[in-house]
Amino acid sequence: MVQVRMMEGNEAAAYGAMLSRAQVVPAYPITPQTELISFIAQFIAEGRMKAEYIKVEGEHTAMAAAIGASAAGARVFTASSSQGIVFMEEPLWMPPGMRLPINMCIVNRSIAPTGGLRPDHNDSLLQRDTGWIQLYCENSQEVMDTIIMGYKIAENKNIYLPVATCYDGYFVSATASKVEVPEQKDVDAFLPPYKHDWYSLIPGESKERPSRGGSARNRYEVQQANERAKKIIEEVDKEYAKTFGRTYDGMIEEYNCDSSDVVLMTMGSMTGTARDVVDDLKKNGKSVGLLKLRCFRPFPTEEFQQLAHKYHVIGVVDRNTSTGSAGGGIVSMELARALYHLDDKPLIANFHVGLGGTDVTPRQIEYMADKTLEIMKLGRVSEPVDWVELKDLGPVM
Amino acid sequence: MSELDRRFDDYYAKRKFYGGNSCCPGCGGPLFWRMAMEAFGPRTIVYGIGPCAGCTMRSIKLPSFNIHFSFVADGASGILAAFRAQGINDITVISSAGDGGTADIGLGKISAAAERNENMIQVCIDNEAYMNTGIQKSGLTPYGSWTTTTPLGKEAPKKDIPLILAAHHIPYVATVSVAYPQDLKKKFEVAKEIKGFRYIHVVIPCPTGWRFDPAKSIEVTKLGVDTWLWPLYEIKDSVLHLNMKKEAKPVKEYLETQQRFRVMKPDQIEWLQKETDRRREELLTLDGKKLFY
Numbered sequence: 001m002v003q004v005r006m007m008e009g010n011e012a013a014a015y016g017a018m019l020s021r022a023q024v025v026p027a028y029p030i031t032p033q034t035e036l037i038s039f040i041a042q043f044i045a046e047g048r049m050k051a052e053y054i055k056v057e058g059e060h061t062a063m064a065a066a067i068g069a070s071a072a073g074a075r076v077f078t079a080s081s082s083q084g085i086v087f088m089e090e091p092l093w094m095p096p097g098m099r100l101p102i103n104m105c106i107v108n109r110s111i112a113p114t115g116g117l118r119p120d121h122n123d124s125l126l127q128r129d130t131g132w133i134q135l136y137c138e139n140s141q142e143v144m145d146t147i148i149m150g151y152k153i154a155e156n157k158n159i160y161l162p163v164a165t166c167y168d169g170y171f172v173s174a175t176a177s178k179v180e181v182p183e184q185k186d187v188d189a190f191l192p193p194y195k196h197d198w199y200s201l202i203p204g205e206s207k208e209r210p211s212r213g214g215s216a217r218n219r220y221e222v223q224q225a226n227e228r229a230k231k232i233i234e235e236v237d238k239e240y241a242k243t244f245g246r247t248y249d250g251m252i253e254e255y256n257c258d259s260s261d262v263v264l265m266t267m268g269s270m271t272g273t274a275r276d277v278v279d280d281l282k283k284n285g286k287s288v289g290l291l292k293l294r295c296f297r298p299f300p301t302e303e304f305q306q307l308a309h310k311y312h313v314i315g316v317v318d319r320n321t322s323t324g325s326a327g328g329g330i331v332s333m334e335l336a337r338a339l340y341h342l343d344d345k346p347l348i349a350n351f352h353v354g355l356g357g358t359d360v361t362p363r364q365i366e367y368m369a370d371k372t373l374e375i376m377k378l379g380r381v382s383e384p385v386d387w388v389e390l391k392d393l394g395p396v397m
Numbered sequence: 398m399s400e401l402d403r404r405f406d407d408y409y410a411k412r413k414f415y416g417g418n419s420c421c422p423g424c425g426g427p428l429f430w431r432m433a434m435e436a437f438g439p440r441t442i443v444y445g446i447g448p449c450a451g452c453t454m455r456s457i458k459l460p461s462f463n464i465h466f467s468f469v470a471d472g473a474s475g476i477l478a479a480f481r482a483q484g485i486n487d488i489t490v491i492s493s494a495g496d497g498g499t500a501d502i503g504l505g506k507i508s509a510a511a512e513r514n515e516n517m518i519q520v521c522i523d524n525e526a527y528m529n530t531g532i533q534k535s536g537l538t539p540y541g542s543w544t545t546t547t548p549l550g551k552e553a554p555k556k557d558i559p560l561i562l563a564a565h566h567i568p569y570v571a572t573v574s575v576a577y578p579q580d581l582k583k584k585f586e587v588a589k590e591i592k593g594f595r596y597i598h599v600v601i602p603c604p605t606g607w608r609f610d611p612a613k614s615i616e617v618t619k620l621g622v623d624t625w626l627w628p629l630y631e632i633k634d635s636v637l638h639l640n641m642k643k644e645a646k647p648v649k650e651y652l653e654t655q656q657r658f659r660v661m662k663p664d665q666i667e668w669l670q671k672e673t674d675r676r677r678e679e680l681l682t683l684d685g686k687k688l689f690y
Contacts, residue, residue, distance in 0.1 A: 023482035026475060052478035057509035061471040064506075067464060068444065068475025074482045076475075094464055201442050201476060203488065206460035 007179040009172035012140035013079065013105050013165070014039030015179075016147030018049040019187045022077035022103070023194075026054035026065035030084040031117050032169030033107040037079060051077075059084040063091035063104075070100040072201045075151065075194035078102065081169060082109035085123045095162040096131025096222050099198065099209060101154030102162040103147060104132075108268065109169045110356045118357020119168040121267060121320040125296070125330045127164065131222040133229055134297040136267045137167040139177045145246055148187055152236045157197050159229050161222070164297075170357070171269035182244050190243050226298040233295055251295035252303055256282055260289030262313040262346075262372045267293045267331065270317065270353075270360040277365040288369045293331065301338040308339050308346055315349040315372035318385070319360070327384035328352075349375050350385040361396035364388050413439065415456040423611025425575045425601025425618065426453035429522060432578055434459065436585035437489055444473040444517075445493040449529040454493070466529075469494040469503025470510035473517050489518065489589060496523040499598075500536030500556045511565035511594045518588050518595045521558060524603040532606045539626065540669055541652075541661040544606075550660040554672070562596040563632045566689055569595040571631040575602070576619035580629060580640050587631070600627045608656030620651040625677045635689045639680060648673050 007015070013036045017025065027037040043049035052074075056062045059080050066076045080088060085106055095102050106127075108119040115122075124134060135150065137143045143165065150163035167173060198209045234250040241247035255271075256278050257263060266274045271292045278290045291307075291314070293300075308314075318329020326333060328350035339345045349372045354360040367388060375381055398406075409416030413434035418427050430453050434441070443461040445468065446454060454461055464472055473492035480488060492510075494503055499521040507519060526544045527533040534544040540554040563570045569591050573581040581599070588595045602618045604611040621627040625645040631638050648670050652658040661669075 024475060024478045026478070050482075052482050054474050054478050055513065056471070056474070057505055057512075060467075061474075061506050061509065064464060064468045064471035065475035065478070068462065068472030069479040069482075070475070071462060072476040072479035074475075074479035076479075090467065091464065201460045201462055202485070203440055203442060203459055206442075208460075208462070 002183060003181040005179060005181070006176040007140045008035065008174050008176050009140045009143050009167050010035035010107070010174065011039050012144040012179050013147060013167075014043060015181055016144040017077040018043050019144070019182065019184060020077070020103070020148050020151050020191055021075060021188070021193070022051055023074040024052045024054065024066070024069035024076045025078060026056050026062045026069065026076070027078050028056050028059050028062045028080070028084065030059070030081045032109055032173045033079045033081045033084070033105065035173070036105060036107065059088035060091055063088045063094075066102045066104075067091060067094055067098065067100060070095070070102050070196070071098070071199045073194070073196065073199070076102045077104070079105035079107060081107045082111055082115065082123045085127065086111060092127060092132070093130050097218050099160035099225070100162060101151070101160055101194075101196070103150045103154060104162065104164050105143075105147070106164050106166045107169050107173045108166055115356045118170055119269075120355050120357060121166070124164060124166045125320050128297060128330065131161060131226065132297060133161050133163040133226070133295070135163065135165055135295055136293065137165065137172060138269060138271045138292065139172060141177065141179045141246070142248060143167050143172065144179060144181070145240065145244070145248070148191060149236050149240050151194075152191055153229060153232050155194055156232050159225050159232055160196070160198070161225050161229060166268070168269040186243060190240070230298050230300060230302070248294055251300040252307070253292040253294060254307065255290040255292060257289030257291070257310070259287065260311065261287040262315060262369075262376050263289040263291050263311050264315045264317055264365065264368055264372060265291040265293055265331070265335075266317045267296065267319065270319065273360060273362055274365050277362050277369065281366065281369055286369065286373065288373060296331070299334050299338060304335060304338045305342060308342060309344045311346045312376045313347045313349055313372045315351060315368050317351050317353055317360075317368060319354040321352060321355065329385065332385070347375055347381055349381055351388050352385055353388045355389060358389060359396070363393050363396050367393050413458045415458065418452060418456045420449065420452045421603070421605045421611070423602060423604035423614040424449070424452070425524070425603070425614065426522060427456060428575045429599055429601055430457060432575070432582055433491070433520070433585055436582045437491065437589060440487055441489040441491060442476070443491045443493060444476060445469060446495065446498070466495070466498055467502045469498045469506045470515065470517070470519055471506050474510055474513070474515050477516055490516070492517045492519045494519070494521060496521065496525055496537035497527045497535040499523070500558050504536075507562070508565065511562055511567050511596070514567065514593045516592055516594070518597060521596070521598040523598060523600045524606060525600065526603075526606050528603050528606045541658055541665050543657045543660045548660070550665065559596065559598050559632070563635065564689060565594075566635060567596060568593040569631070569633055571597050572627065572629050573597060573599045574618055574622050574627060574629060575599065576615050576622060577629060584631060587633075606657070609654055613654065617651070617654045620646065620654060624648045624651040625673050626651055628677070628680055630680065632688060636685070636687050637680070637683050639684045643681065645673070645677055
């Protein structure tokens with residue numbers, strides 16, 4: 001029977017790993033990921049989850065053990081945050097090139113020295129060039145569902161790429177929201193046991209991925225797999241909807257966008273707040289909608305190109321910084337590149353909010369919507385990025 | 398094909414190790430792996446990288462898997478967990494690292510794998526410096542040795558990694574040398590029958606980095622043991638057993654065989670002799686005794 005209850009993001013992630021029948025979990029604790037791995041340890045101790053938990057001494061080893069286990073035929077799950085992801089950087093580059101379908105939760109947290117324990121997206125976005133698929137979740141339900149879907153995408157033999165399931169620390173990781181826990185037999189039917197066609201480490205039948213030589217060749221193949229993943233992500237989302245009755249609209253969700261002149265674009269937990277604000281603004285006659293970017297890697301370039309003509313301005317809300325960049329945050333730069341060659345393209349407004357995990361308030365979202373509408377009227381963007389947090393916007397609501 | 402070629406091919410056809418490789422002349426690596434593979438048998442896989450990266454590892458005929466030099470014991474832990482998850486329990490997992498991987502960048506990883514008592518044989522293939530990158534000092538470079546980063550000789554002695562590992566209360570620790578092949582093979586056979594984390598540390602000669610005539614590889618390595626600079630022992634369930642002659646040759650005899658020690662001053666050699674004597678006496682006292690409780 002489908003179980004319905006309130007669940008924090010970290011518990012939902014642990015359920016996602018358990019329902020996916022992850023077999024090996026090498027992990028090292030870091031706030032705000034800790035509850036997730038504690039839940040998994042507890043599940044294993046209670047005999048509810050059959051998995052080998054390797055209590056490693058650091059994130060470098062966590063990912064290295066994940067690589068070994070994945071190549072040796074096990075479905076692998078791990079998780080980290082912030083400094084842990086940065087410490088893991090060396091092995092983190094390996095699974096895409098080795099084509100190992102590891103699933104890792106990145107429980108987003110800002111990075112030292114300026115960050116605290118609360119989230120922004122620099123820890124995961126730093127990994128954008130590695131080849132990992134990156135999916136961003138808004139609430140506990142989406143975390144659980146995305147982990148299960150993630151394995152289905154990663155283990156597709158035309159893909160064989162690792163997947164990062166990203167969700168904001170605290171706002172998702174430690175905030176309870178309603179979750180429907182699917183039945184194990186339905187998940188088993190959706191997600192067959194893991195078998196990597198390219199690897200075996202058993203003496204006598206061992207095989208390793210045939211090397212076709214050269215870094216360029218390898219990176220090209222990872223790029224091609226990323227391109228193919230776009231279609232697979234959409235297909236898996238549809239199949240998931242059919243089986244479990246929930247869809248996330250694949251890579252980009254258009255929310256309340258009908259007859260909108262402009263849209264804001266968000267990632268992660270702030271999307272929930274933005275939904276409410278956009279609904280209110282619409283009621284008050286403001287022509288603003290919302291795009292939720294769910295899949296940052298592969299970047300859904302073609303889908304953006306198809307929907308771009310509908311809006312005069314896209315206001316990109318970047319919960320990250322790329323200091324010294326060509327202009328603004330990481331997501332806005334990606335979007336600009338994706339749309340550059342279109343004749344009929346929207347203006348791109350860009351905002352920095354929620355850095356270091358400060359609250360992204362309804363007032364800020366309203367401000368960004370107003371600014372985006374203003375830019376539409378002006379017909380031009382006056383500053384590359386608006387550091388919203390540094391402005392006094394009055395009361396938060 | 399000459400008779401010698403034929404015998405060479407016949408010999409290696411029966412081994413789990415290819416004849417011919419890209420190692421420097423006189424390198425102890427291929428010698429070590431050939432003997433090790435004979436002792437381990439066919440249900441074995443090797444994880445990790447020994448000194449000079451793939452030179453020797455590429456010659457192993459059994460499945461081998463490596464990531465990068467800084468990955469020590471970690472991937473092997475993952476492989477073991479994956480095997481357990483799949484109910485595979487008859488495969489010996491060897492995890493290999495060089496002296497830099499073991500004593501420097503991967504020491505924490507080895508310590509953690511030892512604490513978890515991972516069911517693997519961790520070998521340290523110690524050529525006493527970062528040789529692959531062109532002879533830089535590691536934590537296992539001996540006292541007084543020239544390297545490109547210690548042009549005046551290394552200031553500190555070699556880290557005592559076997560005893561550090563033994564202090565983790567693991568079931569088996571052994572030091573071996575390619576100059577004593579019977580002892581080496583016997584210890585591998587012992588290790589193979591034990592469950593849990595086993596640590597075997599081999600010093601292998603590197604004519605390129607140690608600066609000596611490759612033809613004298615075994616001679617030089619043997620002197621390392623005979624002078625007690627590299628004593629051979631095993632520690633089984635924390636009990637130490639020496640596996641060598643009690644008598645010691647003067648360290649000077651060993652130092653003089655290699656140009657890397659030419660930077661040492663007489664007082665340094667004297668200190669090293671005293672230190673080696675002191676250690677020898679300590680080890681002789683400990684022979685047959687339990688080191689850790």
